[in-house]
Amino acid sequence: MKVSITWEYKAQNSKVRTTFTSQLMAGTEAIQLAKDIEKTGRVQSLVFHDEEGEPWTKKELDKLLKEVETEPHNLLVYFDGGYNKEHRVAGLGAVIYFEQNGKSYRIRKNEVAEAIDSNNDAEYAAFWLALRELEALGTHHLPVVFRGDSQVVLNQLGGEWPVFEDRENRWVDRIEAKLTELGLKPHYEPIGRAENKEADMLATQALNGEVIFSHKQL
Known part of the structure; x- marks a missing residue:
């Protein structure tokens, strides 16, 4: 905080x-x-x-x-979605840095999502994966910084850009409802791909069939 x-x-x-x-x-x-x-x-x-x-x-x-101090705090989240257009499949990657009881931790998680229609859908699905991990971690009523290289997703969630597509509207509504439910205060920070390598690698590994989950003290 x-x-x-x-x-x-x-x-x-x-x-x-x-x-x-x-x-x-x-x-x-x-x-x-x-x-x-x-x-x-x-x-x-x-x-x-x-x-x-x-x-x-x-x-x-x-x-x-x-x-x-005893709960996860100082939360920093990276997310990325990779998209295979031919098979309508997305690889999702999420990395969460946080502190708890005076120690620093990192969670790395990836996943495959099917029936994905666009790159933007893949990015939204990756954001949703990160949000689900925050919920599983027990995060609530705290500020969270979200970083990704999708300006569309972060600017739409932040209200900076309009949302025209119905499927993107559904993602925004779903994400905002979960943020409200958890009492999280999001701060959206678009970054370049070079700064998002960790989440990008997780997304690529998911597309290649390599499932990863780690919860590590730093």
Whole structure:
């Protein structure tokens, strides 16, 4: 979880006051920085804001971070879909990085999907695979960063591009319903193919009949 800090500062031996806002940082780092700022004795007020703009007091944030620590958090997801047009088959790849109990983990998963009609369908199916893995992991009510090289999928899900095809509308509705059900706050980041090699390889391996699932501590 990332937050920013906003605090009102009163200059020593002066009536001058001003307000500062930090950049986004990890919640644990923000708590430590806030403690250092308060040691100056010249902080009039201090509040944290998460990535959605919601305000938190230091006590509230500290309590939340302790609760989150035992659950999967700091979630980063890569997805990719490969498409065999002749056989209407897609290879799906998903990679999930997360932290839990102070340790870092990675899940790698691939799968074959049949009756797929386009490259975009393959990409949506790969996103859906990643979402199912997040659900199986027990992820809920947290921000999640989704990265893929399909600008169509990520921009349509983010509302930046319109959705004209009925089958793509069905994917969007299905995905949005699951995100709402899990209480996840998605952040969509389109990337180049070179940055998506891990998920791309998983998708290719699925098309070649190589089934992969791994859950590894890093």
